[in-house]
Amino acid sequence: MSGRVLVGVKRVIDYAVKIRVKPDNSGVVTDGVKHSMNPFCEIAVEEAVKLKEKKLIKEVVAVSCGPQQSQETIRTALAMGADRGIHVEVSGKDYETLGPLQVSKILAALAKKEDAQLIILGKQAIDDDCNQTGQMTAALLDWPQGTFASEVSMDGAQVKVVREIDGGLETIKINTPAVLTADLRLNTPRYATLPNIMKAKKKKIANVKPADLGVDLTSRLEVLRVDEPPQRQAGMKVETVEDLVEKLRDTGMV
Amino acid sequence: MLLRKVSQTSSLSVCGSILRNPAVLSGAPRPAAIVLAVPGGRLYASQAAQAVLDKPAAVGSDVASKVEKKAVAAESKSFAVNMFKGQIATTQVFPFPKALNDEQEQFLQELVGPVSKFFEEVNDPAKNDALEKVEDHTMEGLKEMGAFGLQVPADLGGLGLSNTQYARLVEIVGSHDLGVGITLGAHQSIGFKGILLFGNKAQKEKYLPKLATGEHIAAFCLTEPASGSDAASIKTTAVLSPCGKFYTMNGSKIWISNGGLAEIFTVFAKTPTKDPKTGEMKDKITAFIVERSFGGVSHGPPETKMGIKASNTAEVYFEDVRVPADCVLGEVGGGFKVAMNILNNGRFGMAAALAGTMKGVMSKAIDHAANRTQFGNKIHTYGAIQEKVARMTMLQYVTESMAYMISGNMDSGATDFQIEAAISKIFASEAAWTVTDESIQVMGGMGFMKGSGVERVMRDLRIFRIFEGTNDILRLFVALNGFQNAGNHLKSLQKALKNPIGNAGLLAGELTKRAKRKAGLSTGLTLQGSIHPELAQSGDLTVKAIEQFGAVIEELLVKHGKKIIDEQFVLKRVADCAIDLYAMVVVLSRASRSLSQGQASAQHEKMLCDTWCMEAHDRVMRDVQLLRSTQSKRLFNNMRSISAAVVENGGVVAPHPLGF
Numbered sequence: 001m002s003g004r005v006l007v008g009v010k011r012v013i014d015y016a017v018k019i020r021v022k023p024d025n026s027g028v029v030t031d032g033v034k035h036s037m038n039p040f041c042e043i044a045v046e047e048a049v050k051l052k053e054k055k056l057i058k059e060v061v062a063v064s065c066g067p068q069q070s071q072e073t074i075r076t077a078l079a080m081g082a083d084r085g086i087h088v089e090v091s092g093k094d095y096e097t098l099g100p101l102q103v104s105k106i107l108a109a110l111a112k113k114e115d116a117q118l119i120i121l122g123k124q125a126i127d128d129d130c131n132q133t134g135q136m137t138a139a140l141l142d143w144p145q146g147t148f149a150s151e152v153s154m155d156g157a158q159v160k161v162v163r164e165i166d167g168g169l170e171t172i173k174i175n176t177p178a179v180l181t182a183d184l185r186l187n188t189p190r191y192a193t194l195p196n197i198m199k200a201k202k203k204k205i206a207n208v209k210p211a212d213l214g215v216d217l218t219s220r221l222e223v224l225r226v227d228e229p230p231q232r233q234a235g236m237k238v239e240t241v242e243d244l245v246e247k248l249r250d251t252g253m254v
Numbered sequence: 255m256l257l258r259k260v261s262q263t264s265s266l267s268v269c270g271s272i273l274r275n276p277a278v279l280s281g282a283p284r285p286a287a288i289v290l291a292v293p294g295g296r297l298y299a300s301q302a303a304q305a306v307l308d309k310p311a312a313v314g315s316d317v318a319s320k321v322e323k324k325a326v327a328a329e330s331k332s333f334a335v336n337m338f339k340g341q342i343a344t345t346q347v348f349p350f351p352k353a354l355n356d357e358q359e360q361f362l363q364e365l366v367g368p369v370s371k372f373f374e375e376v377n378d379p380a381k382n383d384a385l386e387k388v389e390d391h392t393m394e395g396l397k398e399m400g401a402f403g404l405q406v407p408a409d410l411g412g413l414g415l416s417n418t419q420y421a422r423l424v425e426i427v428g429s430h431d432l433g434v435g436i437t438l439g440a441h442q443s444i445g446f447k448g449i450l451l452f453g454n455k456a457q458k459e460k461y462l463p464k465l466a467t468g469e470h471i472a473a474f475c476l477t478e479p480a481s482g483s484d485a486a487s488i489k490t491t492a493v494l495s496p497c498g499k500f501y502t503m504n505g506s507k508i509w510i511s512n513g514g515l516a517e518i519f520t521v522f523a524k525t526p527t528k529d530p531k532t533g534e535m536k537d538k539i540t541a542f543i544v545e546r547s548f549g550g551v552s553h554g555p556p557e558t559k560m561g562i563k564a565s566n567t568a569e570v571y572f573e574d575v576r577v578p579a580d581c582v583l584g585e586v587g588g589g590f591k592v593a594m595n596i597l598n599n600g601r602f603g604m605a606a607a608l609a610g611t612m613k614g615v616m617s618k619a620i621d622h623a624a625n626r627t628q629f630g631n632k633i634h635t636y637g638a639i640q641e642k643v644a645r646m647t648m649l650q651y652v653t654e655s656m657a658y659m660i661s662g663n664m665d666s667g668a669t670d671f672q673i674e675a676a677i678s679k680i681f682a683s684e685a686a687w688t689v690t691d692e693s694i695q696v697m698g699g700m701g702f703m704k705g706s707g708v709e710r711v712m713r714d715l716r717i718f719r720i721f722e723g724t725n726d727i728l729r730l731f732v733a734l735n736g737f738q739n740a741g742n743h744l745k746s747l748q749k750a751l752k753n754p755i756g757n758a759g760l761l762a763g764e765l766t767k768r769a770k771r772k773a774g775l776s777t778g779l780t781l782q783g784s785i786h787p788e789l790a791q792s793g794d795l796t797v798k799a800i801e802q803f804g805a806v807i808e809e810l811l812v813k814h815g816k817k818i819i820d821e822q823f824v825l826k827r828v829a830d831c832a833i834d835l836y837a838m839v840v841v842l843s844r845a846s847r848s849l850s851q852g853q854a855s856a857q858h859e860k861m862l863c864d865t866w867c868m869e870a871h872d873r874v875m876r877d878v879q880l881l882r883s884t885q886s887k888r889l890f891n892n893m894r895s896i897s898a899a900v901v902e903n904g905g906v907v908a909p910h911p912l913g914f
Contacts, residue, residue: 036367075364191376192368194400194413201361 003058005048006111007082008103008121008133009041011066011073015126021228027096028226037073040122042080042189043182047152048120049081050187056154057117059083063110065103067091071205078200079192085205086110090217094210097219099128102210104136109213111141116177118159123148123181134181144174147181330739334673337835338736339743340771340804341779342797346671347839348784350655350847351662353418362419369426372399379431382564383710386556388434396468401427401438403466405450410458412466417661421606425657428607429614432714433564435607440511440565441465443600444722445472448520448541451599452584452592457543461518473516475507475544475570476593483727485522486590492523492540492577501525501582503544503575509721513568514553519544520583520596521572527587539589543581550575561713597722601675602664604718605657605682611715612650612689615708619646619693622700633696642692644865649685651862652837655844656681673735676728677836680829683718683725690715729829730822736832737818740807771805786846788860792867796838799874803831806878823890827877834870841866 013019014034022029037045048060062077064070065088074085088106090098111119124131138145146152146161150169153160163170164183210217238244248254330336336343354362377392388396396402404420406412415423427435446465449457464470481488490505503523507513525540544551554569584592623634623643633639656678663671690712694701701708719725747764750757770777779801781793807828814821845863848856880886899907 072364076367079364079368191372191395191399193398194365194368194404197361197364197368198400198408198413 002115002117004114004116005051005057005060005118005120006107006114006116007041007044007048007060007062007077008107008119009045009062009064009073009077010038010122010125011035011064011070012038012125012127015039021226025225025227027223035069035072037076038122038125038127040124040126040182040184041073041077042122043184043186044120044122044180045077045080045082046187046189047149047180047182048118049190051152051154052081052083061086061114061116063088063107065090065098065106065210067095074205075197075200076192078203078205079197080190081196082203084203086114086208087205088208088210088213090210094217097221097223098217099219099221100130100132100136101220102215102217104133104140105215106210106213107133107137108140109215110208111137111177113213118176119143119179121179121181123183134179138179141177141179143178145179145181146172146174147179148183149180150183150185152180152186330670331668332670332673333839334677334732334736334832334836335670335739337800337803337832338740338807340767340777340801340807342781342800344781344784346663346668346674347659347843348781348846349850350843351659351666353416353658353662353665358416358419362415362422365413365419365423366426368399369401369423372396373426373430373434377431377434379433379564379710380704380707382431382433386558386563387566388437388564392434393468396434396438400466402441402468402471403462404442406442406462406466410466411463417602417664418658421602421657421661424603424607425610427610429610431564432607432611432711433562436511436562436565439600439603439607440474441468441472441516443603444474444596445512445516445520446518447596447600448474448583448592449543451595452541453543456580457583461543465518470517471512471515472518472520473510473512473570474596475510475513475519475521477507477509478505479508483724485593486539488522488524488539490521490523490572492525492542494525494579499579501542501577501579503542503550503572503577505572507570507572509557509567510553510570511565511567513570514556514566517546519546519551519570522589522593523572525586525589538587539593540586541583541589541592542577543583544572544575544577545581548575548577559717561710561716563713598672598675599664601679601722602657602660604722605653605678606661608682608686608715608718609650609654609657611686611711612646612653615690615693615711616643616646616650618706618708619643619696619701622697626698639696642696646689646692648862648866649689651844651859652841652866653678653682653685655840656837659840659843673732673832674836676723676732677833679722680725680728680732681833681837683715687712687715687719726826730825732832733825733828734819736807736828737811740804741811744808744811768805771801777801781842784846785842786849788849789842789846789863792838792842792864795867795871796835796842799831799835799838799871802878803835803874806881810881821890823886823893824881827881831874831877834874838867838870 012035013028013030014036017034020029021027045060045062048057051057052060060082062074062082062085064074064085066073067090071085071087074082074087078085088110107119107121110116119134119137121134121137123134134147135145137143146159146163148164149161150164151160151162155173157176158173159176159178159180160171160173161180163172164185236247238247245254331343331345333343333347372395376395378389382388382392400413401423403412404415404423405417406414408414424435424439427438442465446461449461449465453461461470465472476485476488478488478490488505490503490507492501492503494501501523503521505523507521510516510519521542521544522539523542524537526535527538527540528534529536550573552571552573554571557567559567583589620634620643623639624632626633634643656674660671660674660678663674690708694708694712697706697708700706703709723731747760750760754761767777776797779797781797782790785793810818810821810824810828814824818824841863845856845859848859853859880889
């Protein structure tokens with residue numbers, strides 16, 4: 001086994017920013033807005049680095065698909081302990097329509113090229129909330145998947161994953177190579193220390209184009225319109241249950 | 255006018271002799287004892303004056319050699335220095351310095367995130383304040399983060415940040431927790447800065463690595479019970495052993511930040527030294543690196559303070575401490591210069607931190623003003639609140655601009671920034687106090703409550719006007735330094751007068767300049783070409799103010815001669831003008847840059863700049879007028895008398911209105 005783990009990291013608008021829709025309703029405002037690594041991707045990186053520190057795997061490779069600025073996100077992963085990075089350059093219109101299908105094709109191609117033993121991703125991105133990339137990647141590679149992981153442990157060539165599901169927790173054992181997606185309680189990501197950021201400057205980030213991987217980026221989706229959620233209307237207080245039923249009938253809800 | 259004054263040779267020769275000292279001009283080493291002793295005069299002002307004459311050196315290890323060069327630069331590039339001569343030197347102020355190359359900028363951007371995150375999520379300022387110490391896990395986190403060695407070179411275990419990069423990070427610390435800010439600042443901005451600036455290779459390699467990781471904490475030990483502002487009067491002694499291998503140190507220092515935590519101390523002590531020329535023994539200050547492990551070093555309990563409670567402040571005692579001779583920092587007898595250089599070098603950090611502090615409290619006040627409804631409207635719609643918010647914004651803008659202009663100048667290799675650094679410290683500490691005070695006011699009762707976190711900042715801020723050179727002393731420093739440079743300029747004119755024909759051109763120019771100034775006409779000074787055309791009006795106000803300022807400086811020099819040193823009422827107002835003028839120029843520079851770059855905020859910044867310049871111009875003109883008027887003398891004399899009477903009485907003199 002190569003002992004190599006691929007970790008996908010996505011550059012998203014920072015969770016604390018107040019999102020605003022562009023005046024032409026074509027999307028949200030991203031210019032000049034603070035961006036950072038998707039929180040679930042941070043958890044994924046942390047898990048990979050932990051596995052390396054436990055000597056269960058040998059190398060952590062951070063991957064990001066996007067424009068020039070994605071390199072900042074890769075560097076954050078390097079500062080957290082990843083060994084090297086791969087920046088898949090996607091910009092302009094292609095970047096606007098980049099979604100889970102395209103990314104999973106890219107990750108699948110890279111996994112084969114890098115002979116990865118594990119792919120760890122965040123369960124979803126906080127900008128599109130798709131929750132699809134991990135699953136699609138596994139399907140394209142025909143690899144087992146352990147999604148919504150809240151606990152991961154290696155057992156030889158197998159991985160034991162405790163998954164958070166609607167009913168509670170489910171424990172599964174899957175063969176490697178496999179795809180895992182990190183959920184909130186998997187771990188607490190470490191703070192990148194300044195000396196590590198400095199050391200990260202020396203780590204390599206390779207540049208790759210999707211075409212080099214034989215990936216077609218055409219999107220099957222077209223965004224028609226983006227709107228802000230409707231303003232929350234004021235509520236009404238009623239005195240009795242009868243009043244409530246009457247109001248519900250009046251507004252046509254019952 | 256100039257020719258007439260020539261005939262009264264006494265005045266010019268007096269002003270020429272104000273600060274005349276052959277040793278100073280020839281750059282020869284001078285004794286530490288003050289040179290400016292006015293016959294029968296006091297030495298209290300001498301510190302400021304001495305600091306003035308000891309030209310601080312640039313950051314670098316060849317400082318010792320630079321320190322001995324001419325104390326008065328022939329052509330200083332400093333804006334402040336030239337402003338006192340009524341001239342405008344644009345090199346250091348226009349355009350606004352771009353101090354970071356692409357790589358440094360990118361690196362810095364990567365650092366900002368983690369540092370901010372740490373202070374938002376891990377550091378608990380309220381807890382630190384209540385415990386009166388920085389929580390243990392926070393200290394550990396800061397050490398791991400690398401926060402203790404920001405400017406230590408990377409090959410010695412630090413981050414090797416430039417001044418501008420350092421400023422950006424301390425801005426974050428300042429906006430969250432000044433107690434932690436002082437703990438870090440006392441350690442690296444002054445505690446071991448001496449080793450960075452004056453240490454030899456061996457000293458750097460021995461001490462810096464452990465200081466960078468925070469394994470060892472550092473402290474700066476200058477102040478003693480009887481020596482605060484009067485730093486040259488310290489009594490701690492270090493006597494060289496007969497074998498010459500070590501010094502024995504005795505003395506006690508008070509109010510030492512990190513005194514209870516530090517392992518490495520930069521200590522200033524009096525060493526008996528032989529004057530090379532006269533052969534007599536004189537006590538001069540020497541700087542030492544003292545390790546707690548030398549034995550004999552102890553400290554007192556932590557002081558209970560009004561603010562920055564999380565920072566440890568303690569007395570430090572030295573009892574027969576054996577300090578190896580190779581622990582001398584810089585030159586034997588050159589300690590005063592070392593101290594002043596260290597303080598001068600770290601001053602920009604304070605302005606940067608406080609710019610961050612102001613942003614922090616302002617966001618709370620603004621949030622309150624935007625959401626609080628009274629009398630049917632949000633309170634930010636009322637003029638009273640609008641004025642407060644606008645003034646806060648301008649003060650913060652000026653402070654931030656000063657901080658990054660100075661750090662930019664320092665990074666570009668400027669060596670002449672001591673006046674500007676002092677100005678920035680005075681301005682930043684007073685602006686932050688005002689901004690926080692007004693923020694509490696905007697927030698009303700909520701501002702007064704502990705929970706809002708603003709009252710803590712207010713308490714933390716009070717010390718900033720006191721330590722690292724009280725604002726009062728620094729004002730004297732700014733004024734006296736300016737007078738010295740102006741005086742030397744006049745001295746050179748006096749020389750020119752001795753050969754009027756050979757210097758006809760120069761003299762004619764000076765004559766015309768003064769005539770124009772007297773007539774209220776422009777002397778040809780202009781900022782056109784340096785500033786964006788949209789700021790022309792503010793530029794004009796600034797130029798007018800500089801012209802009048804230059805004139806009044808000359809008049810004061812002629813009027814008072816070397817006795818100007820004692821005229822503290824005058825010096826304070828001169829300093830206030832200098833501060834306002836530097837502030838005007840700094841915002842002109844920054845706003846110009848924004849306009850030239852077509853920034854989205856450019857018009858807003860133009861408004862900040864214009865508004866600031868309008869008010870600053872009026873303040874300067876008013877002070878200049880006061881300084882010229884005969885009324886000022888009466889005013890100052892009255893104050894002198896009032897003070898004397900009250901001090902003699904040990905309290906107010908006027909009896910109670912009720913008679914008892």
